[in-house]
Amino acid sequence: MSKPIVATTSLAGCFGCHMSILDIDERILQLIELVDFNKSPVDDIKEFTTMCDIGLIEGGCCNSENVHVLKDFRKNCKILVSVGECAIMGGLPALRNNIPIEECLHEAYLNGPSTKDANPDKILPNNEELPIILDKVYPCHEIVKIDYYLPGCPPRADLIWNALVALVTGDELKLPYEVVKFD
Amino acid sequence: MNDQVKFTIDGKQCTAEKNTNLVEAAKMNGIYIPTLCHLEGVKPAGSCRICNVKINGRFMTACTTLVVDGMVIESNTNEIQELRKIIIETLFVSGNHFCPACEKSGNCELQAMGYKYQMMVPRFPYEFEEKEVDAKTTKLYIDRNRCILCKRCVRSIKSKDGKSIFAIKGRGHKAVINIDHKLANQMTDEEAMHAMETCPVGSILRKERGYVDPIGSRKFDHKPIGSEIEETVTVK
Amino acid sequence: MSSLVQSTIEKYGKDATRLMDIITDIKKELGVLGKGEFTEIADQLGLSSVEVEQTYSFYHFFSTDSRAKYNIYLNDSLVSEMMGRHEIAEAFEKSTGTKFGSISSDGLFSLHNTSCIGMNDQEPAAIINGTIFPRITTYRVRELIQQFRAGKEVEDMVNSFGGGKNQSDLIKSMVTNNLNRRGAVIFSNYEPATTLNKLKDLKPEQVIDEVKNSNLRGRGGAGFPTGLKWDFCTKSPGEVRYLLCNADEGEPGTFKDRVILTEIPHLLFEGMIVGGYAISAKEGILYLRMEYDYLKDYLNAILDDFRKAGWLGKNACGIEGFNYDIRIQMGAGAYVCGEESALIESSEGKRGEPRNRPPFPVQVGYLNKPTVVNNVETLCSVVKIIEKGADWYKAMGTKETAGTKLLSISGDVKYPGVFEIEWGMSIDEMLEMAGATNVKAVQVGGPSGRLIGQNEFHRTICYEDLPTGGAMIVIGEHRKILDVVKNFTDFFIEESCGSCAPCRYLTVILRNKLQKIIDGKGVTKDLDDLVMWGEQMKKANRCGLGQTAANPVLTSIENFRSEYETRIEKGKDFDTKFDLNKAIQNSSRYVGRFPQA
CATH class of the missing domain: 3.10.20.600 (Ubiquitin-like (UB roll))
Structure with a gap:
């Protein structure tokens, strides 16, 4: 029997959630017995090569590329899981959400302490190659349907492990009090 | 004693002194009725609505209800749990609650409610409304992004001559908490610290203080809110 | 210390419970109050400055900036909308050169939306500096603004008087009564003081018994038996009691009290005296909504006549020891104050937030004394019941609903x-x-x-x-039902006091969901969500406003589901309808890029 296939990505996140996946320590050996990985920074596969069973999404959507990747995951994964506060509610990047986008760009590229003198031509990044920033940072479930949520910043390794095992084996998911946290 | 009354909560026999409010009466009997706005010794506000229970088939807030003999109370039914969860989720989306960056994280009662009711994500969309931070007083700052308008501070924190240091401004969803700068500046260090502790969330903060307790040793890291009530009290 | 603040506070005896009146008077002079005034008032009344601001910021007519020479409050009730409010609003914005919620740059005009002003029978209507302008057309808007610019006063623009007492010297209003049908009780033939003359031959208990026997129920909507309420009040411990009359009719679509207050205020005051006598009240208070401020002088003059006639004051109505007077308490624009305990809070100079109950107002009410709060229509009915008897009254209506x-x-x-x-x-x-x-x-x-x-x-x-x-x-x-529901839901959002968490914000969530459906982006789940979330409102909130705020959504889905279903995408359970083009619109424009998304 073939193993379930997992894909992962980090959108507007800090890779902390991926670090937390690695934090399952020696259980990582069990993990590779349980599942195969497809598109993921873990194995550096850049594009989907097959339909996956589980997609783990770290980070919310702050730009057009995030949206494309997220939609691609929805298309190629049977189950999609929002992993971590950023995927669930935008997280720290969403601190900009009540500031007009013009002001954000201004602060970042024209007036910020590190760019004020370094950008004499007042250039705002505008290359066809670059993604376009969204008006605000969106939680993933405000863009596509998300099946499960694993909160935390990052989610505790035990939470990710318990959830993955439950999803793969179909066993009931037990969540001890200490593993579900919002920070 | 004559003024003891008998009542039941979810079928469990309880006794308490007549005219005790239901949140406290339940507590004496080892039952935790969750609440965010209630503060022992302060006139109940009944504003967070989380302590909603069903008494004789009617929804009532426990904090504003005094127990009487023969009262039949439902608290932990699916219907009531769902109602409480919805209120908690409403509070999460109505403010800007960035738990990972909050000084009160781990000690925050709203967050603890999220844990208790296993809120993995609020079912409502986030609005991210802009809220003002007021750092103009010497010892405190007010982060309105996190305020849940429980009015604990409004009701309990007064100046020496009995004036309110905190008050509400505006109404409806535009209502915010307001601080009297002059009176706040007269607060002692202890009073300022007390104000921070009175706030169930991270809205009233003592300046130059935060992230004091490391992760793992905070109030709600290991045990759910209310567990101390349900564990320690043995029923007579 | 400014002399205005000083003299106003002295006028009300430095009484913090009269904060509403103090702010009303100062606001009339200044147009807006700021930190300076809050502090001055607070120092005089022994409050903190934020406590004063707490009351001030609660009320629509306080918190809106009316420093312009002409302050225009345009009704945004459903019926106003149905009668063409949108065009009128546009005309106002165009001719004044300012937007709603702001003051024109020349300082001449301010434009504000306002909840139902009790003129649904003559919409669109606006209040300009306290004067009601009913039946406004776009022509009338241009004319008004032109004349105001030419220096005309608001009073100069009152170009007709409505019928009946609207013509009287102390009202002189363009408001029409539209009293289309007189009945056997309220608008039957009325000989002033007939009942008052009978009063000295009746004991208070007899009055209460007669009202109880008549099966009269409160006319505000909740329908609590009036006699029983009075009985409860007299049985509450304490010597001092109050009678409050609720003339804060703020429910959009109601305007009956306006016509009573204009045409038969004597009947109402008589009712307030009968009620006051029945419960042995110390004072009666008529809580009048600010929208009806144009009737205040007229009503006060009638109260003066009553005092001169001996119906009010020491040994009122010739009854030894019945020392009773009536005063008018102005509201300041808050629908929730129609809830009886919120009305009491407001009368005490506080935010109009409904109280927790028990205790009920009949036990602990105005100034913590036992208090009866009755609707205008209820008190008018009482007069006729005492005059003609409970049996006469009971003979009308249905089995359980008399009169x-x-x-x-x-x-x-x-x-x-x-x-x-x-x-x-x-x-x-x-x-x-x-x-x-x-x-x-x-x-x-x-x-x-x-x-x-x-x-x-x-x-x-x-x-x-x-x-x-x-x-x-x-x-x-x-008409489109969803437009109706949207208007009502916006109304509840605007008028929620904000005390209960679900009422404060679940209303906003419901409105946003409704908007998604109106925008054609709804799916089946959105409809289910509306029902599920709306149901919680009934359970979760303290007062009638919060408990009923989802009624427009719930009852319309119940009775007009097809109007929702035609707007949602069929056969689709879930869709966020995220619009990438819209989400990148602003940033693209700002960096000068035109995406091919």
């Missing part, structure tokens, strides 16, 4: 106005009476009531079937 009811009928009808009917009339008959044809729906009891469709038009108006405070908004076939 007559004033209906305020507005919307798509030929004859909008006030109708006094016997309880038990069917909606069909009512529509025929008011000249309404091709009716899609009737909003019974205003936004907090029920939206019913044709299949319920056979139902009868009474407590055993369709209870109502009397606001009847008729909605014609050509």
